[in-house]
Each structure stands twice: as C-alpha cells, then as structure tokens.
Amino acid sequence: MSTAHANAEMKSWDEHTWDGKRYDEVTGPKQTVGGMTTAYTGDLDATGDLRFVMSYSDDDSCVTTGYEVVTGTLNGREGSFVLHHTGDFHDGVASSTFTVTSATGDLAGLTGTGRITWPQGEPGRFELDHDLR
Known part of the structure; x- marks a missing residue:
C-alpha cells in the first residue's frame, strides 16, 4: 500500500437548489446539486470533475455525497x-472520505481509499492510500 499526496485547487463551482436557485440565494435547510472542477498537483497531477448532492441543516453546515472522475497522472x-x-x-x-470505484489506462486495477480536507479559502489537502496491480 502506498500513499499519494496532492494539493487541490478549485477551478469551478456550480451549486443550485432542486428548483434551480443558486445555493446562496436560499437560507436555512435545503438540498442542492452541483459540480466542481479541481486541479491536483503533487503525486497526483490531474483534473477532477465532481458531481454532488448536498443536504444543508443550516447555512453553515451540510453533508454531501458524489462521484468524481479524476484524469491525469498518479x-x-x-x-x-x-x-x-x-x-x-x-x-x-x-x-470527505472516498473510495476508488474504477480505473482505466495505466491506472487500471487501482484500488484504495482516501480523504480530502479543504479549509475555506485555502488549497485542499488530498491523500490516497492505494494499491496498483
């Protein structure tokens, strides 16, 4: 098992409520859908394209789930x-914690789990504990 480390920089963000309003135009509890594009640098040099669903209990906290396609070099x-x-x-x-669900190219056979921590206004910190057959 190896651990890959990378910095994450948000390149785009799009989030809306079910009825199409911007997430920050609706206060209080709400559910949203959206997408984010991320540039990773480090052991992972790649672009990530994430699609997510979020459930807010208030304006300052939420839970989320989603899938991200990461394309590049690990x-x-x-x-x-x-x-x-x-x-x-x-x-x-x-x-977020995450699990690798599939892989292609020279990364076919990749398995692993990881985590990303992203303080608001700062770059994210990405770690992936993985095996590659």
Missing part, C-alpha cells in the same frame, strides 16, 4: 479513476 502512471465521496462542511472546513 505517481507517473497515466489514466483516469472514479472516486465515490462522502463528506461534510462544518466550521468552515469541507472534508
């Missing part, structure tokens, strides 16, 4: 893989 091997995320946002920090 420790020098090129391909793509899919991560299933489960996470939350509390006290200004987004955090």
